[in-house]
Amino acid sequence: MLTGKQKRFLRAEAHHLDPIFQVGKGGVNDAMIAQLRDVLEARELIKVRILDNCEEDKNVVAEELAAGTRAELVQLIGLTVVLYKESRNNKKIVLPKVATK
Structure with missing residues (x-):
């Protein structure tokens, strides 16, 4: 689970x-x-565009993409979905650390 800062x-x-x-x-x-x-294994962070002719609700599509790829839904803005999944072999993105109390 990603924090707000991440x-x-x-x-x-x-x-x-x-x-x-x-x-x-x-x-x-x-x-x-x-x-x-x-693609997520290779890039870690991607954008997916939902076309206007898509019959499903954009929120449902975003959740299906995240669940199917086991990725984190970073953002759904307009008809663009941003997904993140940490790569096992090609780690490129270093997330900010989670503050511990």
């Missing part, structure tokens, strides 16, 4: 990224989830 950091990192996947009329499917898992 989510802010990831939103700032994702600001300059372009969406690399699109969810269209067909919605979320298994092939898309498999591809997203591979």
